Amino acid sequence: MxxxxxxxxxxxxxxxxxxxxxxxxxxxxxxxxxxxxxxxxxxxxxxxxxxxxxxxxxxxxxxxxxxxxHLKYDHCGTNANEARARGCVFETTGFTWLAPECADPATEAEFLEYIAKNEFKYYRTENYTEEVSVEEIRKGNGPGFFVREKYHLTHCLFLMKKLHRMRDKGAMIDGQIMPLHHTEHCMGQNLKALADTGFRKHDVQFSYTKFPYCGKPGGYNLEWPEQGTWTES
Known part of the structure; x- marks a missing residue:
């Protein structure tokens, strides 16, 4: 039905x-x-x-x-070199390469300040032994890096803030955060963490690089089960 x-x-x-x-x-x-x-x-x-x-x-x-x-490009390609050639910028908030029209420097700055203040770490390997600097992360190279669940929950909240901030100023919204299912995912993860302080505490988390559309849902490499593919929602 x-x-x-x-x-x-x-x-x-x-x-x-x-x-x-x-x-x-x-x-x-x-x-x-x-x-x-x-x-x-x-x-x-x-x-x-x-x-x-x-x-x-x-x-x-x-x-x-x-x-x-009016966009010259409504997406940033499928890798960092293509993204730079198209004039795109990398946001650590969502691990996304974005057309400038869909970037939110204010939320990005707030997110970077928060993770520095709370000493959130990025790692190169899944055993969390080799740390990676924020400076390297911000280059947007490679498939992504390993993080802890607390980072995942925090990035979700900042992306929800970005969604409202972009909407309030009439700016274009990127295809990762535009669909309702992304907000539902973030809300669900944070509610589970509130109910269980040990929620996914020891799970290996990988924050992977994404290439959303600008101004419409979807993009490249957005969904974990469909890595390396384009989605339209």
């Missing part, structure tokens, strides 16, 4: 419209006899409101499309 993906607000709107439909009520009472015209008035109002909402949505989509169409 297919899931009902209707927006709850639209469902409520539809139910309210049905509740207000008295067109089939039979009565000789004059007041009740006025309901059909009131129903038509409500339907007129709803039609106008719906038209306005649709117009606004079309405008938003058009604006997003216009922004995206």
């Amino acid at each position: 297919m899931a009902d993906n209707r927006d709850p607000a639209l469902t409520t709107f539809s139910d309210e419209e049905k509740f207000k439909d008295f067109s089939e009520v039979d009565s000789e009472d004059h007041e009740i006899g006025q309901y059909p015209s009131r129903t038509r008035s409500w339907r007129t109002v709803l039609l106008i409101v719906s038209s306005v909402i649709v117009a606004i949505l079309i405008a938003i989509v058009a604006m997003s499309w216009t922004k995206s169409s």
